[in-house]
Amino acid sequence: MxxxxxxxxxxxxxxxxxxxxxxxxxxxxxxSAHEWGEEKGPAGENTWTxxxxxxxxxxxxxxxxxxxxxxxxxxxxxxxxxxxxxxxxxxxxxxxxxxxxxxxxxxxxxxxxxxxxxxxxxxxxxxxxxxxxxxxxxxxxxxxxxxxxxxxxxxxxxxxxxxxxxxxxxxxxxxxxxxxxxxxxxxxxxxxxxxxxxxxxxxxxxxxxxxxxxxxxxxxxxxxxxxxxxxxxxxxxLEGSGSHNAYHHRIDGDDYIFGINDSGNLVSTGEGMFVLRFDRTTGTFELVNQWEYEGNLAQGDVDEKDIYPGDVFGIDPVGQEGGAYIHDMEIQDDPRTGTPVCYLAYWDRGMWALDASDPSNLKALGHFKMGASHFASPAPTLVDGKRVIITSQEISESSTHTGRVYLVDADGLFEGEDGYDPDGPTQLGELDMWEWQNEYTNPDKSNGDTTDDDSEVEFGPYDFSLSPHNSDFARHVDPATGEESFWVHQAHYGGGVQFLKLQPGTDDGLVGDSRFMNNDDGAAGPHETTDWRLTKRGYSRxxxxxxxxxxxxxxxxxxxxxxxxxxxxxxxxxxxxxxxxxxxxxxxxxxxxxxPVAGVTRADDASVFTAGQTNQVDITLEFTDRDVLVRDTLPSGWEVVGGSSEADLDESESLTYFAEAPDETGSYTFGPIEVSADGGKTWHALADTTDTAVVVGQSTAIGAGGVAVGSAGALSKKREAIVDRVTELRSDGD
Incomplete structure (x- = not known):
């Protein structure tokens, strides 16, 4: 050559x-006869089959x-x-x-x-x-x-x-x-x-x-x-086994690192998810919280239902032996509410969704029952209006399959959503389950457009060589048509990279025994499916x-x-x-x-408004590594009445627009702010760029400083009523 x-x-x-x-x-x-090979290690040990x-x-x-x-x-x-x-x-x-x-x-x-x-x-x-x-x-x-x-x-x-x-x-x-x-x-x-x-x-x-x-x-x-x-x-x-995985996310202007310590598997002390605040000025860490099923360390004794409401779905996780440790997580500002949500892979305790808006007091929102939950990642946006999550296993061996990738219906995490459980956490449903190889046939499923990577499997102790591992759940937009598609770029150890395309449906996720095609085999056998699909479109080994x-x-x-x-x-x-x-x-x-690598700042006129008042919003592009468009996301009911909420900005430039408050009393979220490097075909949400505005009653001349109404007679009483209502709304939000 x-x-x-x-x-x-x-x-x-x-x-x-x-x-x-x-x-x-x-x-x-x-x-081999099954088209599967076998190799021995240098010392003669069989390391995989x-x-x-x-x-x-x-x-x-x-x-x-x-x-x-x-x-x-x-x-x-x-x-x-x-x-x-x-x-x-x-x-x-x-x-x-x-x-x-x-x-x-x-x-x-x-x-x-x-x-x-x-x-x-x-x-x-x-x-x-x-x-x-x-x-x-x-x-x-x-x-x-x-x-x-x-x-x-x-x-x-x-x-x-x-x-x-x-x-x-x-x-x-x-x-x-x-x-x-x-x-x-x-x-x-x-x-x-x-x-x-x-x-x-x-x-x-x-x-x-x-x-x-x-x-x-x-x-x-x-x-x-x-x-x-x-x-x-x-x-x-971190004592014992140190940190296996971590995730960075900005919350309320601060940098947080969520780090996993799974030393409970080794020495039975110090395990959990450690939340650290990172100070860019001093370059130092500060411990904010340590979370596990049993509580938030920062909070001391907490309400049991905030962590785990007793025996849910037939599992007593506190008494469960083995496999009960946190492995990985991702945090996302929720595309519907703006709330930071931590999606947590907790091995045999399943996949959890936690409200991370207060890192010192994490609260359980939802739970998906599964074994060997190794990785969890949310879709970057809603998919046809639904919040969906990928969570996958890591397994060293199996008598029936090479490890599973679940597509999870995560609607119902927040009050007002379909499926919300006020007693919490919400039981999340299975939309689809994908396996690279298995020993059974599911007539409702197909690996799609590839055939030479799928054949009969000689299962055995394959030392992780066939298992899925980490992945990227991504949204892609065709620049010619503007059509969006969602793909899972799945690392699969010896399987290389498997490319799975999401085909959205209209069904809600399956829960309980309805997930399993054969109840005698339960989760170990083939699973039922909805009209949502994860379909394999290609691979590379x-x-x-x-x-x-x-x-x-x-x-x-x-x-x-x-x-x-x-x-x-x-x-x-x-x-x-x-x-x-x-x-x-x-x-x-x-x-x-x-x-794009970009950073923005937001300045709003006020935090409390009455119907018909305007909010002046100023957004400044602080830095970027390429030319970008910048736009804000307005809450439902608010209307731009001056300026524009989208602009082509250079570094240090700002856009200004005015939004009129709706008639309906409530709490509204502005943002996230999004940027696009391809002329508006693909938009990327920037973390920690939301802001909350409260609307109460009719117009009472609230100014830029918040509640600023007259001081005598009926106006004074109106002011007190507004203040009381604002306090109530904020309490509900907490």
Whole structure:
């Protein structure tokens, strides 16, 4: 094969596709009678079974458009087979994209590539492809697109693994979850040739710069405003197993980190979800709360129904043995109410929705019953008017299936919504359930347009190799037609990346035993379904022949072994534990709709109005990484009577509009503020940009300072009545 420098841009992608397709088939031995292969570890231990041989290395209804092995800084070699020979030695974990950059964590670093905690990768060649370019223009830009590692954050604690990476909305901070997990792998499970070698242990930490993590378990704050020189700011240690996952979200102008500590599985102390406030001025953390079923630590004794109202759905979670720990979460400003909602994967306690508007006093809103709830993510907007959530399992083995991805009906979380349970929490319903492989037939379901990735399964103890893992639930808009579609970009370990398209329906979710097709088998058997569907449209299982001694043997050294998938501008970026970072374009997912990195401020005239009064709203674009349109979201009943709630703004510019209050008394939410980088085809809501206005009675000349009516006679009494009503409304809101 010619040297990478001699390859033309036009042939690079062809080589990526051909190498990915030819290396995998037969590379690890011939297929079994079930078309599933088997491989043994270097020490003779069987580390996985039932790994599909005939589609490993293949891609269908998708295209691999980039690959970086993360072995060194700089641009990837154009020949992916040669790039794979320059690997990172050790394991790779989560990927998160933000604007023009991807952030990837490292489970471990061998002495060949020492001291790594996180990589920052320039993905701008992909995120800057315009949505309104012609198909041929987009294809030409994909031909020339390259992934380039800008920098590595050093990890000087050999026993610490960076398990998760999250990035602030403005792209200035990354938050790492670290655990002392490296010592759990290697000679302990008999997967290394050298009995003195501890897989992932780094005997020579890199001390070249100041951007080093320094503790073994917890949350690490990193300043990534200079992508070429990330710098660690703060550590918050968590005992036992540290933090496996975390999430960043701004609430009422403050930065909060929700971090998981699952040490209850190991030492029975200190487990739960820890809520930290991060101070950008001082670069420090403050513990705000520790939440689990049994209560909010910050609140002391709380009303039981705020946490768990007794024996719900036949489960007593407090007395349940095993599998009762929090694993992951995402927080979203609700697209209907603006309330910050935390969607929590609580393993065998199911998936929970929590009101996070007061981080020191989290309250249960809804619950979805399932086992092994590993990951949860809400759709970025309402889907045909319904709030829907994805929650998926992670399983090491199963006698019936490879792990499930549930589509959940989350309507009914708030008062006034259909399905709301005033005694709470609301029981959430199942709209659909998708499995990559299973041993039974469900006549109502199909894997859709792909066939060669689905066949009879020889189930067994497959050591997580077939399980789903993390995903991205994304909305895409066709720039030509304006039609929206929702896709799940599902990382699936040995299954690579599976592309699932959501087909909306009109049914509500199924609850209780109505979810199961065969009640004798219950949840273990096939499930009933509504007219909503998660349908597989494609997959990619890229494989490039990375050296076996560079892989994370102690966990599982198969390829592909995809940990996470995150889309940006219609391109899926997938972190592969044993190979690096893939860039994949799925058929049917339009290019465009990249998330702009932008920040805005809002100023409202007042917080209390009477019918017919106007609210002056000023919105300022404080910063942006590209040209954007900015618009506000008005509550129902309010009408713009002056100015415009949408404008094309440059940095530091503002828009001003006037909105007239409706006649109906109540509490109304302005926002979220949204931005668009593609001329208004795709809009992205900015977190923590809502504001509440209260309307009471008829017009009484309330001014900019709030309630400001006359001071004598009937006007004085009217003022008192208004104040009382405002107090009542605000109390109801709390």
């Amino acid at each position: 010619p040297d990478s420098d001699e390859l033309s841009d036009a042939t690079r992608r062809t080589i990526i596709k051909s190498v990915a397709g030819t290396l995998g088939v037969g590379a690890m031995g011939s297929a 039932s790994q599909r041989e005939d589609t490993r290395g293949k891609t269908e209804n998708a295209e691999v458009v980039g690959y970086h092995a993360l072995g060194a800084e700089g641009t990837a070699r154009r020949d992916p087979e040669r790039e794979a020979q320059r690997p990172h030695y050790g394991g790779i974990t989560e990927v998160r994209t933000n604007g023009d950059y991807a952030y990837v964590g490292f489970f471990s670093s061998g002495s060949e590539t020492p001291g790594r905690g996180m990589a920052i990768i320039d993905i701008s060649d992909y995120t800057r492809i315009p949505a309104d370019a012609t198909t041929s223009e987009q294809q030409a830009q994909l031909e020339n697109a390259e992934l380039s590692v800008v920098s590595f954050l050093r990890n000087n604690t050999a026993s610490a693994s960076v398990m998760d990476v999250k990035v602030s909305d403005d792209g200035d901070y990354a938050f790492l979850s670290t655990q002392p997990y490296q010592q759990l792998f290697g000679t302990i499970v008999g997967n290394t040739d050298d009995p003195t070698r501890l897989e992932g242990f780094d005997p020579t930490p890199n001390l070249e710069d100041e951007g080093a993590t320094a503790q073994t378990s917890g949350i690490v704050a990193v300043d990534v405003s200079d992508k070429s020189n990330p710098e660690t700011l703060a550590n918050f240690s 890229p494989q490039y022949g990375t050296p076996k001694d560079s892989r994370l043997e102690g966990l599982n050294y198969i390829t592909p072994f995809v940990w996470g998938a995150n889309q940006e501008n219609g391109i899926t970026f997938a972190s592969d534990i044993n190979q690096g970072l893939h860039a994949i374009k799925a058929d049917g997912v339009p290019i465009g709709g990249a998330d």
